[in-house]
Amino acid sequence: xxxxxxxxxxxxxxxxxxxxxxxxxxxxxxxxxxxxxxxxxxxxxxxxxxxxxxxxxxxxxxxxxxxxxxxxxxxxxxxxxxxxxxxxxxxxxxxxxxxxxxxxxxxxxxxxxxxxxxxxxxxxxxxxxxxxxxxxxxxxxxxxxxxxxxxxxxxxxxxxxxxxxxxxxxxxxxxxxxxxxxxxxxxxxxxxxxxxxxxxxxxxxxxxxxxxxxxxxxxxxxxxxxxxxxxxxxxxxxxxxxxxxxxx
Numbered sequence: 657x658x659x660x661x662x663x664x665x666x667x668x669x670x671x672x673x674x675x676x677x678x679x680x681x682x683x684x685x686x687x688x689x690x691x692x693x694x695x696x697x698x699x700x701x702x703x704x705x706x707x708x709x710x711x712x713x714x715x716x717x718x719x720x721x722x723x724x725x726x727x728x729x730x731x732x733x734x735x736x737x738x739x740x741x742x743x744x745x746x747x748x749x750x751x752x753x754x755x756x757x758x759x760x761x762x763x764x765x766x767x768x769x770x771x772x773x774x775x776x777x778x779x780x781x782x783x784x785x786x787x788x789x790x791x792x793x794x795x796x797x798x799x800x801x802x803x804x805x806x807x808x809x810x811x812x813x814x815x816x817x818x819x820x821x822x823x824x825x826x827x828x829x830x831x832x833x834x835x836x837x838x839x840x841x842x843x844x845x846x847x848x849x850x851x852x853x854x855x856x857x858x859x860x861x862x863x864x865x866x867x868x869x870x871x872x873x874x875x876x877x878x879x880x881x882x883x884x885x886x887x888x889x890x891x892x893x894x895x896x897x898x899x900x901x902x903x904x
Contacts, residue, residue, distance in 0.1 A: 708737035710890035847885025
């Protein structure tokens with residue numbers, strides 16, 4: 657796990673640097689548009705390769721999938737994930753489209769929330785604030801986005817990372833344990849929400865130099881939290897003591 661963490665620290669930094677460079681690429685010409693697409697594809701492929709290997713390793717840390725049992729325990733998951741990279745890109749596109757659809761549905765749930773508030777006011781003979789109903793709707797969408805969907809997607813994507821296209825059609829779904837339902841939102845919030853909160857925290861400083869030091873420290877802490885959260889999410893079977901992956 658320590659070697660995997662070291663590799664991901666370097667790989668994530670490279671992927672993030674490529675993503676930052678991609679944001680500055682113009683799209684005024686066809687050549688620039690093609691270069692922008694190429695850089696985005698390379699950055700996404702590098703990120704998926706790093707974390708696909710982590711998911712392969714997390715499925716069974718004591719096994720050497722796709723490699724010589726006498727070989728390197730870390731290099732074997734990376735070789736497997738590299739071979740499954742096209743399938744991983746397709747799985748990531750499916751997950752992205754799913755979350756876009758969820759965002760659209762959440763945006764569209766505003767009107768039903770107001771109608772439900774009006775209906776409850778009529779039936780209960782007491783005023784029900786639409787804002788309160790909307791907060792309940794948003795809480796439900798939060799649970800769907802951060803708990804239900806990740807718990808269902810993680811074993812599927814890990815199966816794709818190890819078995820490629822065959823992982824798209826699992827034969828059975830494993831049972832979920834209570835610790836997985838608790839750890840999933842916690843680890844994802846640490847990886848995808850907490851780093852931005854760390855970056856937004858701006859303690860008052862007396863000079864520009866101290867502000868730069870504070871910024872660099874916050875960037876380092878946010879990056880370590882981001883990488884550590886994703887690594888722990890990929891190795892969740894180590895915490896739950898049960899395979900949460902899918903047997904295709």
